[in-house]
Amino acid sequence: MKQLSYKTVTLLLLVAFSTTILAQKSTTESFINKAISNFVIAMESNNPGVVESSIFISMNMKYQYPYMNYTKLVNKLNELAANGKTPVIRYKAQLASLYFNYFNIFEDIKFTDKENPDYYFRQISEKLEQQSVAYK
Numbered sequence: 001m002k003q004l005s006y007k008t009v010t011l012l013l014l015v016a017f018s019t020t021i022l023a024q025k026s027t028t029e030s031f032i033n034k035a036i037s038n039f040v041i042a043m044e045s046n047n048p049g050v051v052e053s054s055i056f057i058s059m060n061m062k063y064q065y066p067y068m069n070y071t072k073l074v075n076k077l078n079e080l081a082a083n084g085k086t087p088v089i090r091y092k093a094q095l096a097s098l099y100f101n102y103f104n105i106f107e108d109i110k111f112t113d114k115e116n117p118d119y120y121f122r123q124i125s126e127k128l129e130q131q132s133v134a135y136k
Helices: 002-023 029-042 048-064 071-083 087-101 117-135
Strands: none
Touching: 029 048, 029 071, 048 071, 048 087, 048 117, 071 087, 087 117
């Protein structure tokens, strides 16, 4: 039970913290860097839901603040893509890594519905399929 409450508290803190970050318009660079560090830590959780939420919320942060330095976050996403605890985490981390690294391809994806994260992963996947067809 103690472990469950720790996971729940972690998830609640992550959601509260990310909501605060994304709601502010005049966010400083140091504040965003702290958020990036917290997302990296959250992605190390043993709770798959916390990891998946962190991946999604970090993509939303990239959408909101596209020109920040996300190197630490991308490194963590690449690590999760290779060694994530579940196939879903590995898949979402790989899509998120592509989103961060090739943002110009995905910049028309607008993060407006926070209730349906899978919709955005599907949009990234579909965009990649369109790109591969266009290059053939």
